[in-house]
Amino acid sequence: MLALVKLLPESMRLKVLFRLGLSTIPMMRYVRPKLVEYTPDRMVVRIDVSRRSKNGFNSLFLGALAAGGDCVAGAFPMKFMYETGHRTIPLVKSASSEYYKRVSTYALFTCTQGKELYGVCNEVVASGERRDITVHVTVTAPAEFGDEPVARISQVMSIKNLSAR
Numbered sequence: 001m002l003a004l005v006k007l008l009p010e011s012m013r014l015k016v017l018f019r020l021g022l023s024t025i026p027m028m029r030y031v032r033p034k035l036v037e038y039t040p041d042r043m044v045v046r047i048d049v050s051r052r053s054k055n056g057f058n059s060l061f062l063g064a065l066a067a068g069g070d071c072v073a074g075a076f077p078m079k080f081m082y083e084t085g086h087r088t089i090p091l092v093k094s095a096s097s098e099y100y101k102r103v104s105t106y107a108l109f110t111c112t113q114g115k116e117l118y119g120v121c122n123e124v125v126a127s128g129e130r131r132d133i134t135v136h137v138t139v140t141a142p143a144e145f146g147d148e149p150v151a152r153i154s155q156v157m158s159i160k161n162l163s164a165r
Helices: 002-006 010-023 026-031 062-084 114-127
Strands: 034-038 043-048 088-099 106-111 131-140 149-161
Touching: 026 062, 043 062, 062 088, 062 106, 062 114, 062 131, 062 149, 088 114, 106 149, 114 131, 114 149
Parallel strands: none
Antiparallel strands: 034 043, 043 106, 088 149, 106 131, 131 149
8 A cells, every 4th residue: 555655746645644644543533634734844734613523612622622733743753654664653642732712613733843753753763762752733723813822732742663673
């Protein structure tokens, strides 16, 4: 499967890898995040408020906010894994979040630590030891609040290379 993915153009390859990653995690598949933007340093994912992701007050459910933060933070190590063939597994060790405003349309989850995460993945492959990194995710709701953050999520992600076993 991955050999076929490598034959695709870069823009299509990223979307296929993103969908492949979502297919392995049922919660991600359920809230249906969409890849909005990707650069080597920045990734933006969108989650709409829908029947699947809203709470009783018609705003984005806390679990959907946590899933979006996990999705955008874990996408860089997963992409590294698919590109290099090394099984670098990102696990969330701890998470903290601050919620400022209710989101009733859609939310954009932004992580700007792509190069830093790739660097940690390379270090993990070279050393064979587990590394922890704090990943910051900013959540905005441009339709309602413009560029003002509606939430901030910080996760301590533990990355380990399973290929070295």
